[in-house]
Amino acid sequence: MSRTNRGAGAERLVVIGGDAAGMSAASRARRLRGPDELEIVVFERGHFTSYSACGIPYWVGGDVSDRDELIARTPEEHRSRDIDLRLRSEVVEIDVAGRGVRVREVDRGAESWTAYDHLVIATGARPIRPALPGIDAPGVHGVQTLDDGQELLDTLTRTQGRRAVVVGAGYIGVEMAEALINRGFRVTVVNRGEEPMSTLDPDMGRLVHRAMEGMGITMVNDAEVTGLSTGVDGRVRAVGTASAEYPADVVVLGIGVRPETGLARAAGLPLGRHGGLLTDLSMRVRGHENVWAGGDCVEVLDLVSGRERHIALGTHANKHGQIIGANIGGGYATFPGVVGTAVSKVCDLEIARTGLREKDARRAGLQFETVTIESTSRAGYYPNASPMTVKMLAERSTGRLLGVQIVGREGAGKRVDVAAVALTAGMTVEQMTALDLGYAPPFSPVWDPVLVAARKAASVVHRTP
Template sequence: MSNRVVVVGADAAGMSAASQAKRLDPSLEVVALDRGAYASYSACGIPYWVAGDVDDVDTLIARTPEEHRRRGIDLRLHHEVMELDTAAGEVRVRDLERGEDYSLGYDSLVLATGATPRRPDVEGIDAPGVFGVQTLGDGAAILEHLRTRDPKRAVVLGGGYIGVEMAEAMVRRGLQVTVVDRSPQPMSTLDPDMGALVRTAMCGLGIEVRTSTVVRSVETGADGWVRAVVTDDGEIPADLVVLGTGVRPGTDLARDAGLPLGHFGGLYTDLQMRVPGADGVWAAGDCVESLDLVSGKRMHAALGTHANKQGRTAGTNIGGGYATFPGVVGTAVSKVCTLQIARTGLREFECDAVGFRWFAVHVESTTAAGYHPEAEDVTVKLLAEQRTGRLLGAQIVGGDGAAKRIDACAVALWNRMTVEEMTALDLGYAPPFSPVWDPVLIAARKAADRLRTS
């Protein structure tokens, strides 16, 4: 009898693991289970679908269920795993369409249960008209609400990546938009001084931004639908509320099974994505914690890039190969309308928390040669370690062409480069793409000069 691999969760991490294991060892019986209606889709594309950049939901699906099944994977949608029994090597499954439960044994188990939206613990948060942005079903529900109820006012709770992207989507749909965030500035993945640049740009787009503001309740009207968000700064009328308050690892099943969880509630794994102390159990994607290669601490980074890599790593090892996932440096990019936002590495408070002595430099430059008609303003911030000059973090905010410059900084972080070494990087140059001195190089040179004179 062939070995059976059971995968719980059929999106990026889960189906990467399933596909890679089956590819390397075709004799494996691979069963993938998901309670939803879709598999292998881009959740990151939902804000752009809602905004209208993506016309058809099918374009967000990387591989259809039929394609997976043709490749020998037994993909079962609308099947929810209710319980894990790692001692017996089986999972308890509910067929949601038939209302039937059954047990399924495994030789290898891959937990790819993703993440769930954080929902403020306030009255009315589950009212009709309040939407998460986690699944294609969520995106479809928002579009249906826009179509059938013609809302005029949207309130977005949270000013992180999803929050600013959904704020843009609502603006482009013609709604009056207010963003409410507990933090001093939006995009708390940046330092507050860089977040202030994002706030200025959002306000310039007509988005009302209320920071350092706590939500008290969500109020409904006589029809039962949302009508307002009540904060400690007053009541905000709302016909639609979007949850952009971040996510937490979806590890309820793992916790109930007694599997090891980290500080952020994500599953703990080794470099091969195995779950320690649980024979044959692997985990990948938004439900796990990853090693931050800059701080040396564990972190929760819910990104499709990591999920695909981690899933492929698990699948390679299950399929008889060898692979490791060494960790992350915390690279992410986003945008709100024409403003691009990027970061990698540590923020100021994170440097303090792990004991680095650091300094920061800022430079203002342009994304192209200053005389070129497509040149846009860009601000670059670098954080470096005192004495050694090792790069610790980078943040970039600017116009078209700004965000992907963060990749050079991410590579420098990955290789533990100093700002002095960065000054000699051979980056691409032509007037439509960069000044003679790229903004990243200008920032590195400024940091190196400061290091020499300190």
């Protein structure tokens, strides 16, 4: 096949994975280098490209009416930009020394090798699916892909019962709890941790816990699932823990994800302690001049702790793709790292965090002070001023901001961005107290909640009344 050898003159870029990181890389490289200079081939094992996996809970919940709204760019749109996109084509081996990938056509089973000059690995993440009895029974669903979402929606439509159990109380877990409530289900969330949202400290997670109970969600903490029982029809019937059984007509798994790096591991590429690919700041795989990686399959540097982390998030994947595409395209761009910002909601509760939790800070060898304050989203006298709680961590003696967690209602979540920028800039909480944030009664109290927290943190660090 002619495609297995490079055309005269043109280099070939091969991209493994056609979602956020992969397609961003391909698109950006294409804008910088035309088809005469660079041939671009993308192998995607699924049916879709460039879709918002983060949007699946809102499609399942009915806020988004149509699956196709989640697709940012269709295969046809990519192809019209001279990107040779092969769907249902799974890369099953990478030959780093020989600069080629072995591809299996998923539906036909045929295999062939394709040579590359530049390789982008954007294989994403796969959901954790513990080897529990009953885990593969009908009625048990993941929500990683559009196909997963469609299967879950089909189950929700077909099933008579209205009892749902969500396993896991992280972002996906709480978002799916909201989605299932919106679909008229009675929802129980079974959570291994002390409180929901383990990306927060437990004291802040407790606020989420209480709010979820207020929404009618049954929250079961400190509970490890031991198995799923099935009915005579073979469908899931209940979720079991060491101490109880929770009846379920449908079960959603939201336990988290791991980097999908089996291919990379087999090819001898460097992986970190979370199983993600390790890259340099230009998103080049360490030690490999012409191999790049980005998105949910890589580890990223946490700028606050100085350690590598694995964070599966579409916004990082898009940035990685842009950077890889720029670099392959002859430009220059780098990804300095993350500060660990995340925002989520369950019904009208907004949950946000950035930087380090208490245990992260301890693990990083930092000593710190913590403060927690209550404030409101708008001036207290303005209509719909809603309460919010802000927790802030600051390094002892230097006063450097280490982390912020926010739980509140409308207007709470995106306030974390101020802290994200301050963390990136290495600001102290004392410096933050002088930040010139937007103030008017419909938008903020005269001291923005983040500044109230910074003032309190500064007073604790400096031990002033």
